[in-house]
Amino acid sequence: MDNPVPVASAADGAHRSAVDTQLPADLRTPLRPDAFHLSDDEKITAIAGHFHEIMLLLGLDLTDDSLSGTPRRVAKMYVQEWFKGLDPKHRPDVRLFENRYHYRNILVERDITVFSCCEHHFVPIIGKAHVAYLPGEHVVGLSKLNRVVQYFARRPQVQERLTRQIAEELKTTLGTEDVAVLIEADHLCVMSRGVNDTNSSTITAEYSGAFGRDETLRQEFLRMLGK
């Protein structure tokens, strides 16, 4: 089957498109310059064709009524769900409110569901994120913290980049350096294949601003999480 995706030369050095420009270059998800030349519908049709080929190569009978719809199901899942966060049109619009109540203490949004995908094996990463910040002149609508986590989770990821992307985005959108992000996650690539270890999990943390400088504040964050 022909590759329907326009191919840009990797030698031209333009490995990244104009996505994630709010993040430092080393934190941007590696994307091709033509990442959004195709519409979502065009991507779904092309990916379904490729997945059809994969299933045929595995020896599956695509005329079976249970299997025949799978290529399109998988393609829709990739474009519309698992990798939705690749597209900057889904970047959350984070609304801030004036901090009229002068709340200056730590605010923690805990147990935010993380559903991501290991970029090495394309299997799920499932866990929780806990984010915190110190409000200044503004406070953020709480659900926007969850939305920022979900936006960056819904990409092929490694947990370290995910953690730092969330922290950087929160710093930018909340207008403060005083941000903490902690993620605890299970990697299906570790659990279901390779070392087949269903007990281990991965914890990552990013402490910025006052959270980086102030051990007592970090302890307060961890205490609020019950750690």
Ligand SMILES: Nc1nc2c(ncn2[C@@H]2O[C@H](COP(=O)(O)OP(=O)(O)OP(=O)(O)O)[C@@H](O)[C@H]2O)c(=O)[nH]1
């Ligand atoms: N640092 C980091 N590594 C990850 C993450 N998710 C998966 N990995 C690891 O990526 C590595 C890829 O290593 P390779 O040796 O190329 O792949 P592999 O042969 O499938 O490795 P095994 O899983 O050990 O069988 C593995 O050790 C995975 O556990 C992540 O979020 N962060």
Ligand SMILES: [Zn+2]
């Ligand atoms: Zn993996």
